[in-house]
Amino acid sequence: MRSDVSLYDLSAPPSLDAALAILAKEPGKYTPIAGGTELMVALGVGRLVQHSLISIQHLRELRFIRVDDKAIHIGAGTTFTDIRRSQAIAEDLPLLIQSASWTGSIANQNRGTLGGNICNASPAADTPPALLAYGATVRLISASGTRTMPYSDFHLGYKKTVLRPDELLHSISVPRDFSDYRQYIRKVGTRNAQSISKIALAAIAKLEGDTIADIRLGAASLTDRPVRCSATEAALQRQRIDGANLDATVRAARAALATEAKPIDDIRSTAKYRAAVAANLLEEFLRSL
Amino acid sequence: MSQSKPILGASPLRKEGRAKVLGAAKYIDDQSLPGMWHGATVRSSIARGIICSITFAPEIDWEQFAIVRASDIPGENTIVHLTKDHPCLAESQVNHPEEPILLLAHPDKTALLAAVRGVRIEYDELPGVFTIEESEAAVENNDAERIIWPGSDAGGTANCFKQYLMYSGEANETEDGLAAAFEAADFIVEEEYHTGAQEQLYIENNGVIAECNKDALGNVSDVCVRGSMQCPYYVVHALTLIFNLPEEKCRVIQVETGGAFGGKEDFPSVIGSHAALLAMKCGHPVKITYDRAEDMAATTKRHPSRTRHRTAVSKDGKLLGGTIDVAIDGGAYATLSPVVLSRATIHSPGPYKWPHIRVRAKAMATNIPPHGAFRGFGAPQSLFALERHMDKIAKTIGLTPEELRRRNFLGTGDRTATGQLLNEPVDMQHLLTRALQESEYHEKLARFAEENKHSTIKRGVGFASFMHGAGFTGSGERRLNSLVHLDVLEDGRPQILVSSTEFGQGTNTILCQVAAQTLQLPYEDILIAQPDTSVVPNSGPTVASRTAMIVGKLVERASHQILATLREQEDLPEEHTREQFIAAAQSYRAKHGSLRASVRYEPATKIYWDDELYRGDAYPGYAWAVYVAEVAVDLNTYMATVTRFDALQEVGLVMHPVLAKGQIEGGVAQGIGYALYEKCVWKEGRMMNNQMTNYIMPTSADLPPIHVHFEEVPSIHGPGGAKGIGELPMDGPAPAILNAIENATGIAFNTIPLLPEDIFERFTSFTEPAHGGSEDFDPTHLGEFLPEAVA
Numbered sequence A: 001m002r003s004d005v006s007l008y009d010l011s012a013p014p015s016l017d018a019a020l021a022i023l024a025k026e027p028g029k030y031t032p033i034a035g036g037t038e039l040m041v042a043l044g045v046g047r048l049v050q051h052s053l054i055s056i057q058h059l060r061e062l063r064f065i066r067v068d069d070k071a072i073h074i075g076a077g078t079t080f081t082d083i084r085r086s087q088a089i090a091e092d093l094p095l096l097i098q099s100a101s102w103t104g105s106i107a108n109q110n111r112g113t114l115g116g117n118i119c120n121a122s123p124a125a126d127t128p129p130a131l132l133a134y135g136a137t138v139r140l141i142s143a144s145g146t147r148t149m150p151y152s153d154f155h156l157g158y159k160k161t162v163l164r165p166d167e168l169l170h171s172i173s174v175p176r177d178f179s180d181y182r183q184y185i186r187k188v189g190t191r192n193a194q195s196i197s198k199i200a201l202a203a204i205a206k207l208e209g210d211t212i213a214d215i216r217l218g219a220a221s222l223t224d225r226p227v228r229c230s231a232t233e234a235a236l237q238r239q240r241i242d243g244a245n246l247d248a249t250v251r252a253a254r255a256a257l258a259t260e261a262k263p264i265d266d267i268r269s270t271a272k273y274r275a276a277v278a279a280n281l282l283e284e285f286l287r288s289l
Numbered sequence B: 001m002s003q004s005k006p007i008l009g010a011s012p013l014r015k016e017g018r019a020k021v022l023g024a025a026k027y028i029d030d031q032s033l034p035g036m037w038h039g040a041t042v043r044s045s046i047a048r049g050i051i052c053s054i055t056f057a058p059e060i061d062w063e064q065f066a067i068v069r070a071s072d073i074p075g076e077n078t079i080v081h082l083t084k085d086h087p088c089l090a091e092s093q094v095n096h097p098e099e100p101i102l103l104l105a106h107p108d109k110t111a112l113l114a115a116v117r118g119v120r121i122e123y124d125e126l127p128g129v130f131t132i133e134e135s136e137a138a139v140e141n142n143d144a145e146r147i148i149w150p151g152s153d154a155g156g157t158a159n160c161f162k163q164y165l166m167y168s169g170e171a172n173e174t175e176d177g178l179a180a181a182f183e184a185a186d187f188i189v190e191e192e193y194h195t196g197a198q199e200q201l202y203i204e205n206n207g208v209i210a211e212c213n214k215d216a217l218g219n220v221s222d223v224c225v226r227g228s229m230q231c232p233y234y235v236v237h238a239l240t241l242i243f244n245l246p247e248e249k250c251r252v253i254q255v256e257t258g259g260a261f262g263g264k265e266d267f268p269s270v271i272g273s274h275a276a277l278l279a280m281k282c283g284h285p286v287k288i289t290y291d292r293a294e295d296m297a298a299t300t301k302r303h304p305s306r307t308r309h310r311t312a313v314s315k316d317g318k319l320l321g322g323t324i325d326v327a328i329d330g331g332a333y334a335t336l337s338p339v340v341l342s343r344a345t346i347h348s349p350g351p352y353k354w355p356h357i358r359v360r361a362k363a364m365a366t367n368i369p370p371h372g373a374f375r376g377f378g379a380p381q382s383l384f385a386l387e388r389h390m391d392k393i394a395k396t397i398g399l400t401p402e403e404l405r406r407r408n409f410l411g412t413g414d415r416t417a418t419g420q421l422l423n424e425p426v427d428m429q430h431l432l433t434r435a436l437q438e439s440e441y442h443e444k445l446a447r448f449a450e451e452n453k454h455s456t457i458k459r460g461v462g463f464a465s466f467m468h469g470a471g472f473t474g475s476g477e478r479r480l481n482s483l484v485h486l487d488v489l490e491d492g493r494p495q496i497l498v499s500s501t502e503f504g505q506g507t508n509t510i511l512c513q514v515a516a517q518t519l520q521l522p523y524e525d526i527l528i529a530q531p532d533t534s535v536v537p538n539s540g541p542t543v544a545s546r547t548a549m550i551v552g553k554l555v556e557r558a559s560h561q562i563l564a565t566l567r568e569q570e571d572l573p574e575e576h577t578r579e580q581f582i583a584a585a586q587s588y589r590a591k592h593g594s595l596r597a598s599v600r601y602e603p604a605t606k607i608y609w610d611d612e613l614y615r616g617d618a619y620p621g622y623a624w625a626v627y628v629a630e631v632a633v634d635l636n637t638y639m640a641t642v643t644r645f646d647a648l649q650e651v652g653l654v655m656h657p658v659l660a661k662g663q664i665e666g667g668v669a670q671g672i673g674y675a676l677y678e679k680c681v682w683k684e685g686r687m688m689n690n691q692m693t694n695y696i697m698p699t700s701a702d703l704p705p706i707h708v709h710f711e712e713v714p715s716i717h718g719p720g721g722a723k724g725i726g727e728l729p730m731d732g733p734a735p736a737i738l739n740a741i742e743n744a745t746g747i748a749f750n751t752i753p754l755l756p757e758d759i760f761e762r763f764t765s766f767t768e769p770a771h772g773g774s775e776d777f778d779p780t781h782l783g784e785f786l787p788e789a790v791a
């Protein structure tokens, strides 16, 4: 433990409204803490700069999985374990289940929340690619009201999001009906468990015969934030994947992906490797259609 | 009741197993002493430079702290190993990042966080060298600025801690033989091989508690260090110099230790000395425990290596002669590098007949924290090179890897490269046959070749054949002169007294099995004393695969001695019951007050060794092995995964099948990490990935089924015929895996760790890149989940 915990304070307001009121009173003073599996790591290594925390982990208002005709609504305080146990998510959103299952360890999954995963805004986080591919929307809440937006607009840059200091992520809504889509997700980590993605790709596609009618791609560690690969999607729209055309489609896809891939060299991998493997994963998906 | 079933070869419960499972075992951080303070280390932030000034932040009340500097050391400022180049605290110059400069203690551990940051040290930086090549270049170019280590009276020269020159015969004759062999060769095969540093990653970080007493004049009268360690008497030796005290005034107690793997062989002398100095300064017991980041950044790792082979071969696959050049990176101080290099040198020719061979070896200095002991101790490095090279030779001359080895294996009655006569039975041919059968090698070779044609996942099989010498090298065991006591206590129960330590591998259990078997008593009756140097004799360090064979044999002899005494003097029958033994022992004790057998090491056969020429009987005994790896390389991700592993070894006698299998499985897992995952990312001598997030140790999800097979051919050197096995499983996995990857992909990789980025580079660049792959990792971008976590 490289922090002096006596220099930190933590409060646990009784309700969501109370939490929002505190945030509104002195915006920026308080940092919400949910499962703490990010923030406590920073505390452990002596690098947690925010000294006033308000816990939102216990707020029931943020921990739910609600299903209606059109979408599944997941509270920001829902844990990975909650997600893995949800029958509805398993049926409609298999990529989300899959990404929750390879996030950290079981202990992590019991505490870590979907909201924390998204708000922490790591480009390597595991659930964003699936949420991006599924076209999720997010709902933000503050004492002065709520707003909703496509999740793909949520991330502004490296560790930067649209969240205001007085706001919390309330929930994530994911459309349900992907039954006629082919679905693919693959995480390439430093090892097979307890690992951070070097690159990850989630992809869904709807075919009309041999033609791609709709395709959506979400990636981790491909740029400075979780990203939807819109240029590649555009390049693949209405492309054919029958034997005669598949190679050309794959070439076009790889070329388009190269234009929007902006990975980096870091301590775990190289930019070259990341870009090449992202293209390989995309090709693997296209050839499996 | 004499024992009906032998206990040696059975798998009784571990002596300390119950306490560990119940969480009752007390590791050092579970312990506290009255009035105890906590210690911390102020370390260098640069790799090499002159210390200009040390200032203390004014906002901290330094009166509350004990501060130790080099000038406070009452004796010599040295951590003694083979030479005295390694200071306990840097005085005027630092030679590696994280080098200890000052020590602080305070009653409240939290207060140390700000205090360590509050010590400001300014340096005049000097240029550093960070690789074997840079260190060599400095010597070649006479670059005085980059001569970072001056030489020593223990055989070191500028930037080089130690060199060995080993010939398979008389030097001139061997040189002539080599010249003729290369002249006559149908093929000359040359290659260079590299291995990386590896962190031991014991579960429990280094930690100690020290106490210090003073006499009426205020001089230190005695010190006591307890902690997590392998070799209590090494720590005693270190303390005698630091405090200028006789051995009996330096007491060291090993407490329950959570893994070691060599990482607690030499290093506890450092942290133990530090805590004892703080205890001296503050007048309280002092505990120092490192957290993971400090432990990884500041303590020892496996020596990186570079090995060059040049081999003369006939077209029918006979090795005619060879030269091997081994270089290891020792880090900033000599520590144990000369001995690690020795094992690398002797193991480098492997289990083969070499008509003529010359091995040149050297340990170079770099401005990296000193590398130290790690399971295998030099052998994994040189055996990696050799077993990759054997596959290269086979490929070059058009033989199978199997056939090439079969034509050159050592056998019973042959002489090794050091001239040691193998008079105990050795059957590598049989080991190879069985290992290939157990692993279905031939069937897979054919099947994968077919399947790979149509798959982006390329599968392959490969193997390595090798041996590992048990015990200290050559004259080492004689010099250690180990002593073991066996007491019989008042209640008639025998108690073993040794300094050999338990750190997860099973020392307590197997030594008690040996005593139980020999004394014809139930295993449960045998006690083993906690290693406390005020009580136990020096049975040598717990290293070098020597505990089972050497110390086990001493326990066996001590047990025989007890029996002989009781038979002669108390008429204990040849076959006795437990009750008869107790009665005889108690009767003896009534007359003599105590009953103790003490035995010293004596070689079972004559051992000849010439330290000058590096010739003779290198080790009392060898374990022999063939390991087979099966791999899958995914060409979408360039990840290589081991999908099955077969480990066959001949180890004399398997003393405890469950523990033995555990040793092999654990070692293979560590070897897989060494080969494919564990890379130390350095920046100017500092380990940048000193967290388990970024130092990638394989998890259970990365490991294959590991099939462990034993052959037992009893040796006269160990108890009941046992030989050492502890380090063996570290040697074989890396070359077997890279041989399998070559079989799968057709590409020869000669550097470990081999990461997906390295495989990617070779698949996409077509020409051999000068560097690339994981060399291009950017150590300054630590990225996610552990922002900027450096020590």
Ligand SMILES: Cc1cc2nc3c(=O)[nH]c(=O)nc-3n(C[C@H](O)[C@H](O)[C@H](O)COP(=O)(O)OP(=O)(O)OC[C@H]3O[C@@H](n4cnc5c(N)ncnc54)[C@H](O)[C@@H]3O)c2cc1C
Pocket: A031, A032, A033, A034, A035, A036, A037, A038, A039, A040, A041, A056, A076, A077, A102, A103, A104, A105, A108, A111, A112, A113, A114, A115, A116, A117, A118, A119, A120, A124, A125, A126, A127, A163, A167, A168, A169, A170, A194, A195, A196, B785
């Ligand atoms: C050992 C280990 C392994 C890990 N492995 C993985 C992995 O494989 N994949 C992966 O993606 N992650 C991994 N993580 C990171 C972490 O577990 C996840 O990111 C997790 O989802 C974080 O959720 P949390 O609730 O614990 O976040 P917290 O630590 O509580 O918060 C994280 C950030 O989000 C903010 N925040 C949380 N909830 C809200 C909200 N409702 N509104 C606004 N802001 C909010 C916090 O203020 C903070 O900035 C790992 C962590 C550890 C310690």
